[in-house]
Amino acid sequence: MADNTTQTEEYVQLKLVINEESNKVLFAEAGKDFVDILCSFLTMPLGTIARLLQKDSNMGQITIGCLNSLYQSVVDLDKRYLWTDSIKELLLKPKNSSEDYCSTLKLNIDDSQPTEYFICARNYFSSECRSCRNISKSTYYKCSCGSRFDRSFFLKRFCKGFVNSVATFVITDDLINIIPNSAAYTTFSLLKNLGIITSSTKEMAVNVTKEKVVDLLKCALVSKSPLTDVFLGKKPSIERSRFLTCNAENSSTIQITIQLVIRKSEGNILFAHGDQDFADLLISFLTFPLGGIIRKLGEYSSMGSIGRLYKSIAESVENQYFISEEAKNRLIDPLLASEYKSCSSILPIKEQCLNYYGYYQSESYRYRSNDPFFITDKHYKDGGRYEEMRLHNNKNPIKEGFVKGPRTYLATDDLVIGPASPISASLLINRLQIPVDDLKEKNVTIGMKECLSILNAALTSTSALTNGLGHLLSEVMEEK
Template sequence: MRSAIPKDVKMSLKVMVNKEKTKVPFAEANSKSAEVILSFLMLPLGEIVRVFEEHYLDKKPVVGSLTPMYRHLTTLRSDYFWTDGGKNMLLNPSNSFMSGPVKHFRCGDMDCKKKSFRNVSIYYDSGTCDCGKPLNRAMGEIEPKPQAGGDGILVEGLHFLVTDDLQLAPYEPGSMMETLVYLGIVVTEGAEQLNVTLGYNEIVDLLKRSLLSKTPLTDVILCVINKNMGYVLEDILLDKIELESTSSKRMTVTALMQKSTNKLLFVKGREDFVDFILSFLTIPLGGVVSLLRGKTCFKGIDNLYKSTSNLIKDKHFITGDAKRRLQEPQLPPYYVSKNQIFSLSEQIVNSIYYYESITDSSDQTIGKGSWMRYKDPKGDQGCYVKPGMFKISDDLTFLKCFFSNSAILSKLKIPPSDVKEMEVQIGLKEGLSILKAALRSTTALADGLVKHITKASVASNSAQSDGLHNKTSNKRPKTKVSP
C-alpha cells in the first residue's frame, strides 16, 4: 500500500526563468511529472507531518497544530488507545491508492483456538485475534482488483503547464501560448528555459512550500538553480475564509475562558472529541480541500485541486475513478472512526476464503480451507481512544484529566472568579472551523472555536436575561389596603 513519496522519485521539468533569475512563471511537465505533483492530494495530513519530521533534521517545518499533536501522539502511553494498532494507524496513516499485492496477516498462534471465521488483517501487528494473540503471522499476498488503465492517474504522453502557484493545465503541441494566456501567465523579455530534474529532497521541499508559500515553484526551482546564492524563503499565511455548514451529529465540550483577557485556557471533553481531532491525521490533503470547499489556507494546494476539475478534463485521466480518488479520496479500510463528524468514506473489505496446503508428519499433503473475517485494527469498539475525560490544549495536545477545574486553575495561578465556563456543541461547522485552523495555526482551538464560544455565551446570557425578566414580570405587586 503506497503511503509516502517514494525515495527514488524523479520529476523532470522544463522551467522558464525570468531574466533577473527571481521568478519561475511556469514549467513544462510530462504526464509522469504531473502525477508526482497531483500525488500531494493523496497524502494524509499525518503522513505529511511524518515525512517532514523524518526529512528535516534541523528547522523542522510546523504545520499548524497538526505537528504539535503528532509529536505529542508519539509520546502517549499505549493505554490511551484500545489497541497499539490504532495508535500506529494515526502515526503512519496510509492512503487509499492500492498498488501491487496486499499482504495479509493472521493469528500468531499456530494452534489458534478460533476454528471458524478466523481473524485476518491487512496491517501487520495492528490487530488482535479473538483469542487474544496478535495478528502478525504472514499468510501470503492477494492481488487487489485491477484498475482499468493500471495504477497511474493520467494518460501517458500528455504535456502539462505548471504555474508558480500550482495550477496544472494540459496543452496540445502548438497551443502553449494560448494556454499561457488562459492561465494569465506573462513571459517577460529575456526569459530563459532550463531543464531541471527534481529528486526526493526537492519534491519534499515543493510539498512544504505548497503549504507555506504563494509561489512554491519559484521557491524550489531557484534554490536548485542558485544553491550558492543563499536564496531566502519567506513563510506566508493566507487570510481566513468563513465557512457555512450544518450537521446533525454533535458532541459537547466545556470551554474555559479567562474573562480579563478573553483567552481560551483549555477545553475539557470526552474521548469522542479527542478521537475526532486525532482523525485529522488520517484525512488525505485532497479530502481536506473537498471538506473545506476549495478554501483552505494553502493556495497552491487549492489551485492543484481545482485543476482536476477546471483544467484537466476527463479524457486526460486514465479512468474516471482515478479522478474521483483525487477529488473525493476514500480512506483505507477501518480508518473512519465511529466518532467522525465529517462525511468521509472508506474502502470496504469483505471476508475471504483462504486455502493452504499442509504437510503432516507422514509427509502427506493435506488441503485445508476456511473463511476468514477481517479484524478492525482499532479494536471492536470502532474508535481509537479509550473512554475518559481529557484536558485539550490550544494546540490540540491532550492528557487525561484527573483533577478538578479549580485545581488546574490554581496551578495556572488564575483565580476562579476570572474564569467562565461554557458548554459548546461541536458539529460539522465547528469541526470544519477547527480543522481549518489546525492547518495554519498552533492555537487551533482558540482560532477555531472562540467565535462559536462567543455566540454560545451571548445565547446563554440572553437566556438568563429572559429568565430573569420572566421571573420579574410574574411577581404580583403588593397592594396596600387602607384601614
C-alpha cells in the first residue's frame, strides 16, 4: 500500500521493488516527476545544500565535511565586513542558474526566492517614450527616460523540468543506473544484470513528500543506498567519504599568497591567514552548483551516491529522454548564476548569460497599462509580438568580491572564516592548548590545483586545509 499522506500534502508516486530477505530496495520505477527531482540535486549551489542539511526531517541534521561550518561562518560574519548588504543573502540563499527548469518541479525543496525584475511602467506603456526598453533588478535606479523602475515582474518560464513527460525510468538503490523503462530493459534482465536472481521480492508503492525529498538529498550525499535508507526507514549506512588528492593542472592565472600556521608534531594546519582574495575563494564555494563541482573534480569526487547520480545522467540516460539537449547540459555542466560572475575565475564554471524579451499581444495594446505583457529570457517564437530588453545599470553586487579589503582574514582547518587579528589567532591557539614551540609559520602560493584540492577536501573531510594543502607541508614534516 502507498504511504499515508494528508489530502492537502503534495506528493509524487514511486514504485519500489524490494528484496524481502535483505530488506533492501533493489530498484524503483518512477515517472518524470521523481526523476526531475533527482536531476535538480545537481543544479543546487552548495549554499542551498548546506541550508537544507540543517532542515529538520526524519533524518535530522547532516554534516558534510566542512560545508556546514563554512556556511555557518558566513551566517555569523558581521555585515560590516561585506561589500554590500545584499551579499549575505546571495551567499546564504544562492541563486540557482537553472531556476527556470526547477520552478515547475512538483516538489521543489529549494525555497530561494526567484529573481525579481522591474520596468518603468509609466513610460514603457506610454506613446511618449516608445524607445524605452530597459529592465532592472532594482528599484533604486532610474530608467534612461528619467522614471523609476516601479513595475514588478518575474520572468515567465517555459521549461517543464528535465525529462520528457511520457518517459518512465528504472532507478537502482545506489543511483548508478537511471535507465529508460523500455522493452530493452525488462525487470528480469535488470535483476540479472544486477546479479540478483531471487523469488523473495515484493512491490511497494510509496508517496514521496517534500520532507522525503529533503531526506533523499541528505542520504544521497552520505550513503550508497539512499532509496533503502529513506523509504524502508533504515538508519543511513553513512560511509566516510574518501579524500583523493586532486591532480588538476593550474590551468588559470589564479595566484593567492597565504600564511599557514602548522602544528609540527601532528603535521596539520591549524589555520591560515590571507587577504580578502583568500576569504573570497573559500566563501565562493557556496555559490558553485553541485553538478559543476563533480564535473571539475571528476574521479576525485567522493560524496555518497551523488557522483554515481551524475555519471548515470551523463552516460546512461539516452538524450532522447530529455526535453532538450540544453536540459541535459544544465545537469552535467551547470552554469554559475549571473550574480556571481566574479567567481568564475576561481573555478572554471561557465557563467550564465541571459537575453531578455518583452512580449505583448498586438500593436493596439502596445502602450496600454493593462496590456497582457510578460518578460522572459527565452526567444519565445509563438509568443506574439516582442521587443528585446536591455538590463539597465546592471551593477554586479559582488564586483569587488564578497568581503572588504584591504584586511587579513583567518580560516581554520574546518573552514570557519572571520577577520584576523593577533588577538583572534592567540585565542585560537590558547583554546587548542598547543605549545608555541610546536608551531611553525609557512608562506605559500596557491593556484587552481590547490583551489580544487581544498574544495574537494571541504566536501569529504573536516580538515580542508590540511588535506587540501598537505602536499605543501613536506618541509615541515621533515623538521619533526
